[in-house]
Amino acid sequence: MTNVMNERISLAGDKYSGFAIFMHWLIAVLVLAMIPIGIIMGSLDAGPLQDGLYTMHRSFGILVLMLMLVRLGYRLIHGAPPPEPTLNAAQRTVSHIVHMALYALIIAQALIGWAATSAYGAAISFFGLFTVPPILAKDEAISTSLFFTHELLGFTIAGLLVLHIGAALYHFVVRGDGVLQRMVP
Ligand code: HEM
Ligand code: HEM
Numbered sequence: 001m002t003n004v005m006n007e008r009i010s011l012a013g014d015k016y017s018g019f020a021i022f023m024h025w026l027i028a029v030l031v032l033a034m035i036p037i038g039i040i041m042g043s044l045d046a047g048p049l050q051d052g053l054y055t056m057h058r059s060f061g062i063l064v065l066m067l068m069l070v071r072l073g074y075r076l077i078h079g080a081p082p083p084e085p086t087l088n089a090a091q092r093t094v095s096h097i098v099h100m101a102l103y104a105l106i107i108a109q110a111l112i113g114w115a116a117t118s119a120y121g122a123a124i125s126f127f128g129l130f131t132v133p134p135i136l137a138k139d140e141a142i143s144t145s146l147f148f149t150h151e152l153l154g155f156t157i158a159g160l161l162v163l164h165i166g167a168a169l170y171h172f173v174v175r176g177d178g179v180l181q182r183m184v185p
Helices: 002-013 018-043 048-078 089-120 140-175
Strands: 124-126 130-132
Touching: 018 048, 018 140, 048 089, 048 124, 089 124, 089 140
Parallel strands: none
Antiparallel strands: 124 130
């Protein structure tokens, strides 16, 4: 009886907080833009367009890192609402693993981009406002292997996002449950 009541209450009201929802969508837009910009900028001819995209990618990457650290701190302190009550144990476990992997890999990806660019010897301008200090000494071999890791991790994150967004749409369109609503204001 208590369980049924709890589930009813959960179904009716458990959502992420306004701050968690705001951070989710802000970072989602930034990361969904960072991936194609990262892929396109590498294939362009050298010139002002390529330079501009590099500056945007690095600046937004550092911004994503700062936002993700704030979001992670908030998540560790405030937690998340209990799982949507209609999910079975396997769905709860898989979604939890994908969410935690997204937190970890996006933070790692930004740190690796920062480290790779430092080792390459390029300055990182934060939207032209200030220069972000290097975190590694110049070293071509280290830079090459870090950029390779950055590329692999970029595709891994993109794959996880296909799963994540596909699952959200599946819940909304096919199952018609309350999963998507939890992350909508
Ligand atoms: C159209 C795009 C997207 C949709 C529809 C969507 C939907 C959702 C929903 C419904 C949840 C809550 C799931 C639950 O209650 O168990 C969620 C959580 C989450 N999403 Fe997304 N998402 C999208 C894009 C993204 C992107 C691009 C990222 C990464 C940058 C992302 C990262 C996360 C993370 C890390 C969580 C877990 C939040 C937490 O528990 O603290 N999402 N998303
Ligand atoms: C969450 C944040 C980030 C994401 C999702 C991301 C994603 C990507 C992706 C998908 C690529 C294309 C890889 C390829 O096909 O070669 C790329 C390239 C690149 N990223 Fe990032 N990145 C992020 C943060 C950063 C940061 C913080 C920096 C530096 C401060 C950075 C610097 C670069 C550079 C310089 C390249 C070009 C590498 C090359 O041309 O070989 N990235 N990024």
